[in-house]
Amino acid sequence: MSTAITRTAADRQRQRKKWVLAQRAAPFVFMTPAVIFLAVYLLYPLVSSFRLSFVNWNGLGDTAVFVGLDNWVRLLHDGVFWHSAWNNILLALFSIVIQLPIALVLAVVLDEASKGSRILKILYFIPLLMSSVALGVLFKNIYDPNFGPINSILDAMGLYGWAHDWLGDPRYALGSVIAVVLWQNIPFYMVLFLAGLASFPREITEAARLDGASQTTIFWRLKLPHLQGTFRTAVLLATIGSMRYFDLIYVMTEGGPENASQVMASYMYKQVFASFELGYGTTVAAAMFIIITVIAAVAFRLSKRFETEV
Numbered sequence: 079m080s081t082a083i084t085r086t087a088a089d090r091q092r093q094r095k096k097w098v099l100a101q102r103a104a105p106f107v108f109m110t111p112a113v114i115f116l117a118v119y120l121l122y123p124l125v126s127s128f129r130l131s132f133v134n135w136n137g138l139g140d141t142a143v144f145v146g147l148d149n150w151v152r153l154l155h156d157g158v159f160w161h162s163a164w165n166n167i168l169l170a171l172f173s174i175v176i177q178l179p180i181a182l183v184l185a186v187v188l189d190e191a192s193k194g195s196r197i198l199k200i201l202y203f204i205p206l207l208m209s210s211v212a213l214g215v216l217f218k219n220i221y222d223p224n225f226g227p228i229n230s231i232l233d234a235m236g237l238y239g240w241a242h243d244w245l246g247d248p249r250y251a252l253g254s255v256i257a258v259v260l261w262q263n264i265p266f267y268m269v270l271f272l273a274g275l276a277s278f279p280r281e282i283t284e285a286a287r288l289d290g291a292s293q294t295t296i297f298w299r300l301k302l303p304h305l306q307g308t309f310r311t312a313v314l315l316a317t318i319g320s321m322r323y324f325d326l327i328y329v330m331t332e333g334g335p336e337n338a339s340q341v342m343a344s345y346m347y348k349q350v351f352a353s354f355e356l357g358y359g360t361t362v363a364a365a366m367f368i369i370i371t372v373i374a375a376v377a378f379r380l381s382k383r384f385e386t387e388v
Contacts, residue, residue, distance in 0.1 A: 124367065130360040137356030149361040159362060162333075162340040163369060169256055169341070170320035170373075177260045178267055178312055182305075185271035186297060199272075206265040214329025217258045221245050221330075245331050248338035255327050255339050262326065263319070267312050274308035275301060310381040317377045321370045342366045 131149050135142035153159055184202060188195050205213070220226050221244040229241040244254040278301055286296050324343035327333070333340035333348060340348075342362065350359030 127360045127367070128364050130357055131364045133357045134355075135357045136354040137350065138354065142357070145357070149358050152358065153361050153365055158337050158340060159342070159345060159365070161337060162342045162345045165252060165339065166321050166323070166341050168252070169259065169323060170317045172256055172260060173263070173316040173320050174313055177264055178309075178316060180260075181264045181267035181312075182271050184264070184268045185275060186301075188268070189272060189275040190293070202268060203265045205262045208262075210262070210325040211329050213258065213262055214326045217254075218245065218330055221254055246335055248336050251331055251335060251339045255330050258330070259323065259326060263316075267316070270312055270315075271305065271308060274305045278304050310378075313381050314374065314377055318370060318374050321373060322366065342369075 130142075132144060132146060133142040134145045134148070188199055188202075191198065208216075220228060223229055223241070223243040223246065226244075228244065232238070232241045242250050244250050282300060283296060286300060291299075322343055323341055324347065327339055327341055328344045328347065331339045333344040337345075343366070346359050346362040346366065349355045349362055353359075
């Protein structure tokens with residue numbers, strides 16, 4: 079009898095150990111597909127890019143030559159790359175300073191509007207539905223110095239001195255493409271702010287109105303603080319998105335003229351697929367990764383600190 083009781087207790091203890099082991103192993107089992115996916119599609123390309131940044135190779139033959147840090151030294155002295163990085167920073171600053179406030183104003187107006195708000199939402203959202211390639215071709219024609227409507231309208235108004243070669247003049251090329259980029263992405267942030275405003279309790283708004291609070295007071299004192307988290311997300315997305323922007327700028331100017339509108343991604347593309355310098359092109363890509371990671375970390379830190387202070 080005593081032996082049977084001892085055996086039963088031992089079996090229960092073994093079953094309990096198996097159950098505890100299964101509980102501890104379950105998260106790792108469920109995480110395995112995600113880890114494999116990230117390793118294949120994120121970690122391996124990242125490591126491979128850094129590995130290729132130490133070779134000199136055109137990407138076509140099998141004669142990759144290890145050159146150590148030569149590509150990185152070249153990058154540090156490459157004025158075009160740093161000019162491209164500065165253009166990305168300008169794009170990020172304009173996105174935060176111009177794009178987000180306009181998107182917020184549109185979101186507030188549409189949130190308050192009752193009649194026709196759905197039609198306005200669709201109209202405002204149209205730029206985001208169009209492909210960047212189509213938009214690039216469209217605005218190349220709009221900016222055309224000879225047949226584009228912008229110069230035609232300026233000429234018709236007698237403002238001949240205001241007409242320019244918007245994409246062919248280095249003084250105006252970057253501003254011209256940034257204007258299109260901001261216009262294209264405003265709807266995305268407008269929807270983001272609309273989602274944030276939709277989560278604000280309507281009961282609080284009605285109570286504030288009954289207490290005599292104006293729309294301006296309700297917005298500044300109640301709704302704007304409620305959008306802190308949305309603002310932080312929008313700033314991070316605008317910053318990271320601006321650092322890796324490529325398609326529309328490349329279609330409109332290919333980074334020209336004279337690298338005036340060059341950004342890091344278009345410069346990387348040019349090095350890899352136009353100059354056939356895969357080693358140096360991947361060095362640019364690796365540097366992009368480092369710069370974007372650092373800027374995103376700083377932006378996240380600053381936005382979190384701002385949120386805490388407010």
